[in-house]
Amino acid sequence: MNADNWSEQVLEKSGIEAVFLTNDFDDSLQGFDTNVYIPCLRTDDLVFHLAKQDVRDRLEVSTSTSLESITDLRQAVATLFTHFKTNNAKACAISLPPSFSPSTISDGRAKNALQQILTKGTEADASHIEAMARWMFWTITQQCETHQLPFDLMIGVNRRVYPTGVFQGQDLYDSRVSLIQYQEVFNAFPTVTFPISVLASVTNQELASYAWIFPNVVTHGHWWYSNTPTFIEHDTAARLEAVPQTKQIGYYSDMYKLEFALPKFRMYKRILSKVLAERYVIDRNWSEQRAIEFGSIILRGNVETVFDI
Amino acid sequence: MNADNWSEQVLEKSGIEAVFLTNDFDDSLQGFDTNVYIPCLRTDDLVFHLAKQDVRDRLEVSTSTSLESITDLRQAVATLFTHFKTNNAKACAISLPPSFSPSTISDGRAKNALQQILTKGTEADASHIEAMARWMFWTITQQCETHQLPFDLMIGVNRRVYPTGVFQGQDLYDSRVSLIQYQEVFNAFPTVTFPISVLASVTNQELASYAWIFPNVVTHGHWWYSNTPTFIEHDTAARLEAVPQTKQIGYYSDMYKLEFALPKFRMYKRILSKVLAERYVIDRNWSEQRAIEFGSIILRGNVETVFDI
Amino acid sequence: MNADNWSEQVLEKSGIEAVFLTNDFDDSLQGFDTNVYIPCLRTDDLVFHLAKQDVRDRLEVSTSTSLESITDLRQAVATLFTHFKTNNAKACAISLPPSFSPSTISDGRAKNALQQILTKGTEADASHIEAMARWMFWTITQQCETHQLPFDLMIGVNRRVYPTGVFQGQDLYDSRVSLIQYQEVFNAFPTVTFPISVLASVTNQELASYAWIFPNVVTHGHWWYSNTPTFIEHDTAARLEAVPQTKQIGYYSDMYKLEFALPKFRMYKRILSKVLAERYVIDRNWSEQRAIEFGSIILRGNVETVFDI
Numbered sequence: 001m002n003a004d005n006w007s008e009q010v011l012e013k014s015g016i017e018a019v020f021l022t023n024d025f026d027d028s029l030q031g032f033d034t035n036v037y038i039p040c041l042r043t044d045d046l047v048f049h050l051a052k053q054d055v056r057d058r059l060e061v062s063t064s065t066s067l068e069s070i071t072d073l074r075q076a077v078a079t080l081f082t083h084f085k086t087n088n089a090k091a092c093a094i095s096l097p098p099s100f101s102p103s104t105i106s107d108g109r110a111k112n113a114l115q116q117i118l119t120k121g122t123e124a125d126a127s128h129i130e131a132m133a134r135w136m137f138w139t140i141t142q143q144c145e146t147h148q149l150p151f152d153l154m155i156g157v158n159r160r161v162y163p164t165g166v167f168q169g170q171d172l173y174d175s176r177v178s179l180i181q182y183q184e185v186f187n188a189f190p191t192v193t194f195p196i197s198v199l200a201s202v203t204n205q206e207l208a209s210y211a212w213i214f215p216n217v218v219t220h221g222h223w224w225y226s227n228t229p230t231f232i233e234h235d236t237a238a239r240l241e242a243v244p245q246t247k248q249i250g251y252y253s254d255m256y257k258l259e260f261a262l263p264k265f266r267m268y269k270r271i272l273s274k275v276l277a278e279r280y281v282i283d284r285n286w287s288e289q290r291a292i293e294f295g296s297i298i299l300r301g302n303v304e305t306v307f308d309i
Numbered sequence: 310m311n312a313d314n315w316s317e318q319v320l321e322k323s324g325i326e327a328v329f330l331t332n333d334f335d336d337s338l339q340g341f342d343t344n345v346y347i348p349c350l351r352t353d354d355l356v357f358h359l360a361k362q363d364v365r366d367r368l369e370v371s372t373s374t375s376l377e378s379i380t381d382l383r384q385a386v387a388t389l390f391t392h393f394k395t396n397n398a399k400a401c402a403i404s405l406p407p408s409f410s411p412s413t414i415s416d417g418r419a420k421n422a423l424q425q426i427l428t429k430g431t432e433a434d435a436s437h438i439e440a441m442a443r444w445m446f447w448t449i450t451q452q453c454e455t456h457q458l459p460f461d462l463m464i465g466v467n468r469r470v471y472p473t474g475v476f477q478g479q480d481l482y483d484s485r486v487s488l489i490q491y492q493e494v495f496n497a498f499p500t501v502t503f504p505i506s507v508l509a510s511v512t513n514q515e516l517a518s519y520a521w522i523f524p525n526v527v528t529h530g531h532w533w534y535s536n537t538p539t540f541i542e543h544d545t546a547a548r549l550e551a552v553p554q555t556k557q558i559g560y561y562s563d564m565y566k567l568e569f570a571l572p573k574f575r576m577y578k579r580i581l582s583k584v585l586a587e588r589y590v591i592d593r594n595w596s597e598q599r600a601i602e603f604g605s606i607i608l609r610g611n612v613e614t615v616f617d618i
Numbered sequence: 619m620n621a622d623n624w625s626e627q628v629l630e631k632s633g634i635e636a637v638f639l640t641n642d643f644d645d646s647l648q649g650f651d652t653n654v655y656i657p658c659l660r661t662d663d664l665v666f667h668l669a670k671q672d673v674r675d676r677l678e679v680s681t682s683t684s685l686e687s688i689t690d691l692r693q694a695v696a697t698l699f700t701h702f703k704t705n706n707a708k709a710c711a712i713s714l715p716p717s718f719s720p721s722t723i724s725d726g727r728a729k730n731a732l733q734q735i736l737t738k739g740t741e742a743d744a745s746h747i748e749a750m751a752r753w754m755f756w757t758i759t760q761q762c763e764t765h766q767l768p769f770d771l772m773i774g775v776n777r778r779v780y781p782t783g784v785f786q787g788q789d790l791y792d793s794r795v796s797l798i799q800y801q802e803v804f805n806a807f808p809t810v811t812f813p814i815s816v817l818a819s820v821t822n823q824e825l826a827s828y829a830w831i832f833p834n835v836v837t838h839g840h841w842w843y844s845n846t847p848t849f850i851e852h853d854t855a856a857r858l859e860a861v862p863q864t865k866q867i868g869y870y871s872d873m874y875k876l877e878f879a880l881p882k883f884r885m886y887k888r889i890l891s892k893v894l895a896e897r898y899v900i901d902r903n904w905s906e907q908r909a910i911e912f913g914s915i916i917l918r919g920n921v922e923t924v925f926d927i
Contacts, residue, residue, distance in 0.1 A: 164808075172828060175796060209481055214471055225826075225830075230855040230856045234852075237539040238540060279539075485794055496781070499782075514793065519790060543852075
């Protein structure tokens with residue numbers, strides 16, 4: 001594991017050609033091969049934590065901007081996108097709490113919110129922080145439109161529900177969330193592709209239905225608490241039947257170590273094979289070849305078309 | 310397909326003896342054999358679109374009524390029911406948004422609402438339109454009681470979520486709906502049978518439980534986004550175990566063309582057979598004969614008893 | 619069945635060593651062997667019906683207290699716990715409506731609420747009754763902490779939805795409930811174990827996830843409307859994968875007659891065996907021995923460790 005080329009060994013052994021990262025907005029994106037480690041702009045901090053002095057400082061430094069107005073803020077976001085796009089970024093991403101419901105916020109309203117946030121930081125009224133979050137989400141989506149980047153939405157997590165838990169063992173969820181909350185943004189940005197992950201299996205049918213109806217909604221993997229075999233199997237079976245086959249990205253590993261990809265993808269591939277064998281080859285009398293081709297586009301082909309790689 | 314007797318050929322080939330229609334309230338119900346094409350009064354327009362001038366005009370014309378008061382309105386609805394009942398109607402039906410929660414509305418409150426609607430049309434306050442919808446729903450249910458007609462409730466659809474979609478490709482849903490919203494109406498009309506369809510599989514357990522407890526609630530098919538094999542299988546398995554066998558209508562085709570019935574019913578019958586084979590013949594050691602009899606009552610027998618045909 | 623030792627015969631035939639009761643708070647707990655019929659303090663009346671004169675009378679009599687202040691009330695609850703604990707009680711239990719969300723209530727607020735309740739009984743404002751319920755729930759949890767008793771939460775039932783139904787045929791549910799409502803109490807009482815049952819299968823994933831993250835949350839059986847084979851199978855499969863194996867109590871019978879335990883447990887054991895055979899021995903290539911050991915700890919071992927018997 002200490003071998004100089006350990007990571008290359010892991011990639012080769014795992015059959016991985018490239019890895020999609022999620023990078024902090026102020027990541028320099030230097031020092032690695034962006035064709036193998038493909039950048040993605042992670043925007044949680046911008047949308048939900050702009051009231052923190054630290055986040056605003058990082059944004060000012062990384063974009064060489066002084067954040068005094070909505071115009072400054074919009075320019076800073078544009079600068080980030082240019083930086084990421086220049087460095088081969090293939091997506092923008094964010095995780096969202098169940099309560100979030102994006103909508104347009106006028107620049108006037110956003111101006112008030114920013115003023116409060118610049119003055120009071122995290123002590124600003126919740127309504128201002130919420131307005132700022134919505135404005136920022138919308139602004140980021142506009143940049144996705146401009147730069148033709150898919151916007152990965154990971155919907156449904158409540159942070160720090162068990163605050164004394166270990167790192168990444170603190171977050172849970174309220175499963176009472178609906179994709180109807182995203183109706184306005186799906187309609188407003190028909191050219192932006194939204195690969196969507198949902199935290200709870202009870203939201204999977206909505207996801208499949210919205211991907212069936214909205215041309216720009218794509219189902220995206222099996223996230224976190226839904227990334228266990230029983231839920232993957234149930235959710236996969238439902239998606240295969242209801243979602244156009246070009247609009248399903250079967251799986252991503254959500255790995256924190258390079259070594260995780262192999263067992264995680266093997267788990268998924270075993271389940272995908274089970275569903276295809278039982279429900280297509282046996283129940284529908286498909287040929288094995290046809291089932292394998294269907295599986296391949298879900299597992300790999302759609303990644304290439306959706307993320308343009 | 311252009312043969313004079315094409316529709317008869319399709320019916321015969323499909324093994325269909327009769328088709329349940331859903332008819333606009335101002336349908337003349339003339340020109341077809343109502344013993345083969347059985348009328349059903351579809352009431353969405355009356356409940357949710359009475360604020361539209363066009364709907365009120367159609368109601369006035371079809372019932373020869375001038376709609377100036379609550380009394381006029383109640384009389385018009387009664388006239389529609391008499392017209393439908395005289396023409397062999399076997400049910401009343403409506404699709405309902407997840408937000409709808411029926412309750413009694415006093416005639417006084419309804420009078421105010423009607424006044425606003427007659428004056429302002431669709432510009433009337435949302436509270437008046439909502440009050441009118443509840444009053445109308447209740448009034449229609451009273452007519453179902455009077456005329457001993459089942460009231461088919463199709464619960465959970467949001468209309469025009471993707472308004473630029475093709476016809477019938479615009480509607481989606483917020484799955485956060487509960488049958489508790491119908492508690493008052495189920496209790497108030499014990500002699501009205503409510504065959505209920507739910508749009509999302511996550512509501513299926515509630516449906517099974519309510520049909521278990523309320524004598525007048527019947528499970529009714531697998532609707533729209535839940536009408537795909539994986540959801541049908543899961544929902545059917547749950548209903549067969551929890552709902553009295555005389556209170557389950559297994560399937561309806563929801564067809565828009567006569568040719569759809571055959572493949573749709575074949576899909577359902579294959580799934581019903583699978584569930585009966587795996588969970589009753591194998592798991593419970595039932596005889597095949599017993600399983601077939603159970604399936605037959607779900608598939609056909611209950612249609613006859615519930616809709617009195 | 620009239621034999622003197624009928625109950626002993628049933629216990630022996632069923633392989634039952636002991637039965638967990640749920641006892642009214644004013645149960646004398648005399649006249650039976652508390653090592654075979656293990657007491658459990660059922661607290662629904664205290665939390666949700668203290669506004670009823672009858673409940674307060676029973677509490678005063680059973681604890682020899684005059685309920686005039688919050689201090690009296692707290693003392694009465696403490697007396698009940700001592701009585702139950704002295705008589706071998708191994709748990710406290712309560713069933714909860716979907717709307718309930720426990721939180722701390724100051725003694726000052728509780729004092730106002732109690733004053734209103736003592737004066738107006740069930741006619742007291744809903745806000746006072748709600749405040750009293752929250753205060754009482756919290757006070758009971760504190761007693762669980764003091765006496766090291768697990769607090770069984772049965773979450774999600776709406777009482778008397780169909781009020782003209784037969785006894786125990788009146789209650790239903792609104793499945794729109796989330797364990798996020800219990801976040802504060804789980805965090806505030808880290809040493810109290812909460813064995814949790816949920817009424818609807820759609821809440822099962824939340825339950826599994828919360829038991830995964832919170833050290834003091836344990837999954838507890840398959841309750842009522844989720845106690846049918848299809849839901850048990852789906853929910854069991856999900857729990858086995860996601861919840862630590864020491865934090866799952868597979869089943870309890872919820873029986874009202876001693877004779878119910880045998881068939882109910884047989885049903886569960888058959889389903890547990892099916893899931894272990896299909897998903898562990900076949901899918902994961904486990905040895906049968908390993909699967910049986912896993913099943914045994916779920917079915918029996920954890921009952922002993924969680925309830926300290």
